[in-house]
Amino acid sequence: DTEVTQTPKHLVMGMTNKKSLKCEQHMGHRAMYWYKQKAKKPPELMFVYSYEKLSINESVPSRFSPECPNSSLLNLHLHALQPEDSALYLCASRKGGGTDTQYFGPGTRLTVL
Amino acid sequence: GEDVEQSLFLSVREGDSSVINCTYTDSSSTYLYWYKQEPGAGLQLLTYIFSNMDMKQDQRLTVLLNKKDKHLSLRIADTQTGDSAIYFCAVSFSTDSWGKLQFGAGTQVVVTP
Secondary structure (H helix, E strand, O other): OOOOOEOOOEEOOOOOOOEEEEEEEEOOOOOOEEEEEOOOOOOOEEEEEEOOOEEOOOOOOOOOOEEEEEEOOOEEEEEEOOOOHEEEEEEEEEOOOOOOOOOOOOOOEEOOO | OOEEEOOOOOEEEEOEEEEEEEEOOOOOOOEEEEEEEEOOOOOEEEEEEEEOOOOOEEOOOEEEEEOOOOEEEEEEOOOOOOHHHEEEEEEEOOOOOOOOEEEEOOEEEEOOO
């Protein structure tokens, strides 16, 4: 089983709203990732969690706040977003060794009005 | 940093073979991946190859790696309409503990009847 699930599938929010994206995997993977993807472009890495600790923040604005409550769950809290933040947000996980592949979830399509 | 380049578009007739090409600049790339992304979906790992291999075959998919020319290709035999998607080439390095991926821009493959 190589499944990464993400909820919700679609999200529309105003610039003053607070919302959260959720990602879950039950493969025992110890590294989890958030990516942002604009249409027809490759994914851009935002955050990396390794063993539930934030390891990489690719200079992401503070209006995006990641959280890893346990080894299976990854959240992305959103607050005061801008219309240009509208994108597909992808979660991925990896077993944890340097040679392991990343498996992606289906993504959350976010629209900021 | 690593540059990964792909042609942006490929049109192929149903039943023909498709060949998608990728070039990269850093010869210390350790793992090379092909991901498929259908409209509105996440990235699906199709196949990967270690840098000490020349070729890998998996059903209709054949991956060829030319390390001297830093060239990776994905051949899809008997292309079907369901193969229409964007295909991303990605590379990673064993020296990177976080398994970060460097993506190409993606090749949009359109399969015509």
